Amino acid sequence: MEKTLQLGLLENSHRFLCEAAKKARLAEDQPDEWMFAASALVQSVELALKAALADIHPVLIYENIDNPKRSVTIGIAISRLTNKSIGKIEFTIKDKKRLDRAIAIRNEITHSDFSLNFSQVEANFHEVFAFLAEFNRRHLETNIDEIIDAADLVAFLDNRKHHQEMLLRARTRLEDEGIEAHSLRSCSYCTEDTFVEEIDGFRCYLCHHLEPSVQCQNCGESFLEEELEDFSDAFQADYSEGRHDVFYNYGYDFHKACPECVAEIKQHIYELEQQNYFDQMMEDEYQDRVRGN
Numbered sequence: 001m002e003k004t005l006q007l008g009l010l011e012n013s014h015r016f017l018c019e020a021a022k023k024a025r026l027a028e029d030q031p032d033e034w035m036f037a038a039s040a041l042v043q044s045v046e047l048a049l050k051a052a053l054a055d056i057h058p059v060l061i062y063e064n065i066d067n068p069k070r071s072v073t074i075g076i077a078i079s080r081l082t083n084k085s086i087g088k089i090e091f092t093i094k095d096k097k098r099l100d101r102a103i104a105i106r107n108e109i110t111h112s113d114f115s116l117n118f119s120q121v122e123a124n125f126h127e128v129f130a131f132l133a134e135f136n137r138r139h140l141e142t143n144i145d146e147i148i149d150a151a152d153l154v155a156f157l158d159n160r161k162h163h164q165e166m167l168l169r170a171r172t173r174l175e176d177e178g179i180e181a182h183s184l185r186s187c188s189y190c191t192e193d194t195f196v197e198e199i200d201g202f203r204c205y206l207c208h209h210l211e212p213s214v215q216c217q218n219c220g221e222s223f224l225e226e227e228l229e230d231f232s233d234a235f236q237a238d239y240s241e242g243r244h245d246v247f248y249n250y251g252y253d254f255h256k257a258c259p260e261c262v263a264e265i266k267q268h269i270y271e272l273e274q275q276n277y278f279d280q281m282m283e284d285e286y287q288d289r290v291r292g293n
């Protein structure tokens, strides 16, 4: 029962978030759509906060727990979630301000005489969107790419404000998780150095792009397909009539490896060649001697 309530809230929160994303994309050509995008986003925030409260105890979604009729406002939800004896969730001052601003915008929209500056609404939208994406991941176990269409997410990345907000949060996450800079790769989608190795592949902490990993057959470590190098030019081969016929592979039945292993393998092949050359020389000398030359 408690789980059903939480899932219902979460599902609705995600529906509003999808709606917000769709409207924000429409707003590129029709600025009026920002009104709908902004209010759907606030609705999604409210439901997400309630889902997090319901996860602790369902009665917490009500303003008065002794008389559970009216559900909490965003303000009360935040103060409960941050209460050390209830939620222990931290909100930065910046995030609180941004949420306040989003609520103010929503309230303004509902009044007929609103005087909104669309570029401010847009900026706030991307701030709150990035906040909500992070909140879903940290506290509701959902990644943003499980909620929003990939096409919408990609389109958002062209927006400087969006990119910057998502990047800031990705960097904070990298720091929180203690991921060191040297283990990061550059994401082929958003080009930021926020590409992290996970169990099932590499994932971008900014744009959530996921790429499967391949194993280097020499050392067993995980790499991106494009990182592996072909070392078959070190094999003995015939190049005739445009064909490349390998006739000796020095015992390597694969021809791609990570850069470090490729250097090692080439050195190994070189040593084997030297050894072969030396053996051949000794053999020839021996034959010469046998023939009595």
Ligand SMILES: [Zn+2]
Binding pocket: 187, 188, 189, 190, 191, 192, 194, 204, 205, 206, 207, 208, 209
């Ligand atoms: Zn990326």
Ligand SMILES: [Zn+2]
Binding pocket: 216, 217, 218, 219, 220, 221, 257, 258, 259, 260, 261, 262
């Ligand atoms: Zn390797």
